[in-house]
Amino acid sequence: MKNGSIKNIKKEVLSNQWYTLNRYTYDYQKEDGSWETQQREAYDRGNGAAILLYHPKKKTVILTRQFRMPTYVNRNKDGMMIEVCAGLLDEQDPVSCIKKEVEEETGFKVEQVEKVFEAYMSPGSVTEILHFFIATYDDSMKIGKGGGAEDETENIEVLEIPMVDATKMMSEGTIRDAKTIMLLQFARIQKLL
Template structure:
């Protein structure tokens, strides 16, 4: 196994959602290099199924300047348990409450430059209720047949990384 030893670390930016630092590291062969690292508190996403339909949300994402189809997901609050985050995000973004929930995996979104980890959950035990979006959040709920979501994933109509990974984990869990 290769490891990199941190020689020095300098914080460049400390924001609301992310922090950026540059680290000088010693490589396995003794050479030195620099790593730009984004620290992120992590998040949760949930694959929610009701009546053979997967509940997805469509929202505009400024970094890519387009609307994108995603599983309900969001950032962990400080000291928040991931399961509570998944339930909260599902309720906020869709109005659905999960009566029972199961963790089916976790992913590192892009470990080449960030430590962001997203915990992935599954539920098919839902109760409808009221949405409670953040004041800067605007989403459309899309309830799509499982077979159609599978087709959309295969042909590139769903291209959000966490959503594709979550669907793979869910389909494996469901043996689809």
């Protein structure tokens, strides 16, 4: 199916608190040539980056655990999520952003990162493009305790988990974060560990 033409786009800001929620009203031309007015809401939180840190010899990965309110209100009993390190670009390029996030969240300093793909994470309602990276780590790269930026109230716990256990945690539903599952599956397909 080919995308029809779009015209008369009107944007209305519904909320601009934490991030921005916009309502778009527009005319969309259907396949048969007729026009219809449509309305959609889109949440704009900016673009982000995520990274899987892995240790090829130990066959381990670095993940984080933190409280996520949206999951708590949607049937996640304690609201805790196990995830790869990630963050919003905040006007930075994806490589600079992810290096900064790794240091803040995990305490590791990585120099070399490899971008492996990018994806819209929830294209029906969120504008965000997420840039996905991988990088190796070793114990000599640990320069701080991690835990997140002090001014961001993240309270992040840093976890070093054998890849075999991370795979099992996905199957058991302990790891339920999409970006984390995507990067762990990428590591399995590429036989990184």
